[in-house]
Amino acid sequence: MAENIVEADLAIIGGGPGGYVAAIRGAQLGAQVVLIEEDQLGGTCLNRGCIPTKALLETAHEYQKLDTLAQRGIKVAGKELDWAQALAQKDKAVKTLVGGVGYLLQRNQVRVIKGHGQFVDARTLLCRQSDGSESKIQAERIVIATGSQPKGIPVEGIDGQRVLSSTELLNLPSLPQSLAIIGGGAIGVEFASVFHDLGVEVSVIEALPNLLPTMDADLGVFLAKKFSKQGIRVEVNTLVQGLRDIGSSEEIRIKNKDGREQIFQAEYVLLAAGRQANTAGLNLAGIGLNLAAGVIPVNEYLETAINGIYAIGDVIGGIMLAHVASREGIVAVENALGHKVKADYRSVPACIYTHPEIASVGLTEVEASKHYEIAVHRFPFQANGRAVAVDQAEGFVKLVSEQKYGQILGIHLVGPMVTELVGEAGLAVAMESTVEELATTIHAHPTFNEALMEVAHAAIGSPIHNL
């Protein structure tokens, strides 16, 4: 068997948004970097998550929008969805971006080795390639960035043919008639929005009292109402009791917290009840690296219990978001190469690409009230000029600030393009800005983001366009 030995300053296991960013940062800092990826570069985010869903969301939204054009005086005759073409557009976007990552890595002289990596010892990795050949990679510093996969739930029938992961759902040859989604978190509600807009009958089942349970409660409440109005069935405080394949569809048995049981049918079931860290097959036990609650524990410099081994992204748990993994990749590599940087999670934006969009950054009202005397202010998009002009006047901006100094602690948004507005909100939180600063910064008119300035005006006691 052919075996060769590769020496590097830095080896990274996993080429997702955490790993590939870490690799580029390492190369920028002058290290010889090896990146091991067993599948496609870009990881879940690029191949199965953020990016392909955004492609399909746009398709779904454009398709759904055709129904609303008549009120603008645009008459559309005939409306037809070519699902195969929609998937092709999605695949093309994914291919472009994956190619872009490969190009960036190549230009940064990162050596990419395709195969499955595992630890031999704390400084050596064994990489098995698909053709059976093996490489040994010796590196002083190693970063584990193996990501996560959809988590199963202990329910009868969960292994059935009609119970799909998001990856499988994205590649169905044709659109289903109906879809039941287990889990009302970010992934669940986005898929609900996409498939509803494409004409699929959708149900969402969430065990906790709100959709988007980790976000500010007002957002989930708003979305549940909106979904119901659109015709999406929303069941909160509800557990799935069992699943059964009845031939042409799946039978789903649910029970809410009042004990009321219901049975309904859907052609497919999407399992979106959280994600679990990919730690199997790395031989972590062999090098004495223990897991805690299913994830790799790290310190605030993202170093594991073993000196020189770092871990980032979904595999360390915490906030499982691509942009968090990327930031962690940079922090870990800088620390691995002699800097001393802490991971700072005070300003992590979260974006949900439903229609209308949802976004937030900083502390929720409940979290903030545990540590501060807070003030909460809202500004509705009904009072925003551009939102009214383009007929998207729904949703609001909610500002949570600290009372004594007016520090902006959290901003929670639902409305048009708010996934873009949250960038400004994130800067305000990261910079420890005060409500006065946000209020006195001139915002362009007419824009959606005037709403941020308006809510800050409300916080200092004088909203101009609201009473």
Place this chain on the structure above:
Amino acid sequence: MPKLAATMEEGIISCWHKQVGDQVAKGEPIVEVLTGKINAEVESPATGILEQIIAADGALVPVGEAIGVIAESKVALQATPRMKKLANELGIDLAAVVGTGPNGRITEQDLQEHQQEALNADPVKATATARKMAAAEGVSLPGIQGSGVSGRIQKTDVQHALHEETAEKISHLVLDDYEVLPLTGMRKMIGDNMAASAFSAPHVTLTTEVVMDQAVQLRQELREKYRNEAKITFTDFINAVVIKVLQEMPEVNATLEGNEIRRWHKVNLALAVARKKGLIVPVLKNAGRKSLTEISQHTADLVERARADRLTLEEIQGGTFTVSNLGMYDIDGFTPIINPPQAAILGVGRILERAVVVEHEVMVKPTMVLSISFDHRIMDGDAAARFLKRLKYLLENPYQPVVE
């Protein structure tokens, strides 16, 4: 009384630069305040007239209490219409400019200087929340190390500064078996300095015994003679002789600064002064030009102000040689640690009647042990030995200099 350092609890008004009725501009230094270690200039928080001085020079004032009143200026500004127009064009608030022309009139040069100063000012980088918190809690931002991007001061840094202060207050614990004191502030500063000296300067200590009978007699005579002008102590007397020898031997009156050995023409004699809150070493500047009575008077003043925490930063800087006298504690002799960047330090022991052999006979005479620690990077043993020998000679033959 502004809070000038995280640990500051009170300050002494060193001197007012302005008198009641004077025009003051925002940002202009108006009063000097002495804190534990240093003298700091306090800037006027507003533009106007100094209406009242509440705390006069020398007053000890807790942080946060009023020391004076500034009335915002309502009087017409002393500026010609041309200056007003120019100020308007340059975007300068005339009220913030101090006029140097006749009757405090603002001149074109005043405007230009004001604008240059505004351009040169290096604003403290801090988040808006950190600024508000600092203002509310009376913490001075310039003293805080920022942990944010590009050193920006964040809320946690201000909280940390506040916390440190409280920690210092509460961590003075008296337990059953021992007492806990934090190694902070003065204690830490002294410790760091001494450790730096002990670990970087190769120390050698030479010791000799000096027969002091003639010195004791001469000092007695001098004390009587100058009794109306000064109280001449043994320390003053010994220091005066040390100063003379240092003037003769600039190789000992030296400092090591970077790669330079500086042999000083002037003698700035540093005097170790023990205090409850920690050792301090005020400097008798240009001591070679001072008479014995002046040495005595100035030393007394420095020591008194050192114990009252009223030395300026300048008064504890610039020493060229240090004397540490532990005679009053009944210490025979000791090996002092050099006060960096100086080349050497003299340790002075007590004067005690001891058995001395004079011409084969044992006699009882007052003697004193002198020890010099020197930095072997700066000089060799022979220089320090010659210094000590000369000092011993002059102390044993104190009438000699008169005829030399």
